[in-house]
Amino acid sequence: MSSQPLGDDAIAAAAAHLLPRAVDDVVRLSRIESVAAPGSPPGPLLEAHDEVVALLRRAGVTQIDQIMLDGMTAPTIVADVAGPPGAPTVLMYTHYDVVPAGDDALWTSPPYEPVVTEDRVVGRGVADSKANIAAMIGALEVYGAQPPVNLRFVLEGHEEFGSVFEEHPPASPETYAADAIVIADVGNVRPGQPTLTIGLRGSVTVTVEARTLGSDKHSGQFGGAAPDARTALVRALAALHDDRGDLVVPGLRREPWTGSTYTDDEFRELGEVLDGVPLVGTGDLGSRIWSGPAVTIIGFDAPPTTSPLNAVASSAKAVLNLRVHPAQPAKEAGEALATFLRGIKPFGIELDVQVGEAGNGILAETGGPAFRAAEQALRLAWGAEPGTMALGGSIPIVMSFHEAQPAAEKILFGASDGYCNMHGPNERLLIDELQRTIVAMATFWRELAATKES
Template structure:
């Protein structure tokens, strides 16, 4: 009979089969997005559904109007008195990009130096296999109830960005494992507990009825692009810290990258300084960032000798996980509207917003996840955050606010997701499988004590 004590050996023995499954799934070019072929998406869907069906789950499809790829939903009922865990990930991938930059064909997965290379190995097909492996470790009869949700359009605007609040009963669970992240570095078990929010702001300046010859009018005619440059420069201090009042920032208390790791990951030249002051975690996770993501101007290869009548820029604002994105956006809008470069006012427009997420750290699922991570890696688990937004997490939180949310997975910061030579370390995959299998047991064991406290 399978027990928690046998899980490490059992998972290790399962790894050859799990790697074979991951290779088969990775070989399917399940790219989502405009112009992508539908057949590979459906082939990946069918393979994932079959894996879950073979482990004993009851599998069905969820089809959302206007979306192409069906969502795999698998269920295993909870034993009497046990909690239910929802596990989420996705089977679609981004395009391979320039295949000449890959050391091996992106959809011909190959093992090399303890890793499996191929598009989607880390993001997020290893997590699909990780969920399947955790269920296999319990012979399809885990000590908790399980709902598995695997979608096929995460990379192009997930239907779950908005859908869960419309059908909360479908996602009802006591804890949720969002398996679309991973460890801060290989060998360091990591739980992601916060995500920054996001807001868009557009800025426009008009100064003339039309562009004018720079030789005839330059020096007195107000150049809209020059005014825009000065306006955008007001957003930051000389150090690189954001200069907008009202944006929340706190020092990050969990783990983070070293400066050297961050330079390597971001590919920053040795002679170029990092921006900002204070801890690195507060600059990329628990503090704001403002990036110019669009700027209208003639390309330098084809310059025009004219004073610009019009300039436009688009800004992306990253927001402290616990600050409302609309509040932060309003602060940026107010700051820009108050500026008058050369006495010129700008038109500032608020765009889309998405709130961040800060997970609770005191529930039984959190405790079980930390203990499972520690046992699987035989190391002290760390807490990290994500600088980018995952709208799905907030949608699930809105649908089922009482469920604990846990973000963990099989990948790591060096996995090259969305880039050439994407890879997953097979040792990390094994530990991620074991973490979920152990979590089922530890969480189930904690549940009666939680019930006694109600």
């Protein structure tokens, strides 16, 4: 094939023809237990790296390099495919590592023995994110390795557990120069509804501690007058929300969400909220989980209920995770929360509050040529009007790319969906979503190339 852009019918026909091989690629990759967590054996991760390189070579890629930094078990793959002279450059990112399978007993089939049925593949990593590797390979094969844009594939092996690789884009920005950066580590809000992710909440850790006595004291002898540190801390933490579950901390940004979102019933199902238990907070669901703040107590020092102690606690500590509006600096939000907690003084007790690690979110631009090209690509691939959504969690590499190349448009879409059980048991990929993602990627390249020609 030539690098001339293909029409809609030709892309769709090629993707349909390539689909069985793409499914096989997902299965081949997902058989590998490529976990990058500390203490995991390096062999499977390196095997996954080699398999991805083999797929790139099969697709016709000849220029394949790697980035290997101290502290990394497996390299980040950097592969280049030249397009026509003067064509825009697209950086395509995803990762080949996975989270552990967890309890095998919760799976309907062995997690690293992918099961293919008529409409899906079930196995660890099939959606997050080995389907996106297969989709990129498939889209490249649609064009016979002669795409209408210049392509740089950046495929990481440490995304799930973080690594020093996140530090590389800001330190070496020229490596990531592109007109558009596609982060294929997300998916549609629900199957069949094309969705572009435009926001990622930031995150900051806040530690709060109450110290009241020189040492723990017998609750029978001292309880009632001696200040119990755990009680004081619980009272302070309870003051963060009103009776409806809304945060009352001043200075935390929240706005209505106007894009696609889940219904309350969908959210209850996805969150496995028990019958009779209400959702917390007021206002639209999107502003509660995407364009507004949330505080979660992620650690609390206390004796377990299996080993209670009859003692007034001399100290107590909690660790809070604050999720932040995509456009609010995370450190700023953390300081707002810390200021509020310091001002509570439960029972007159001053709290020690420290703001810890912070990572900013991002709110992508939505008016540029790459975003419009992505909208059209998803529209054609799914035959429906694309929507926009955000993620309550963060993807640190997106912020790293943004720091390295602030002018490049950040485009987030991929082959997963809101029901894929990502990171959970019975993770699954819908084969139709994979096929449409291949079409979308190939069409996006064509549509973006057309913006330079015009």
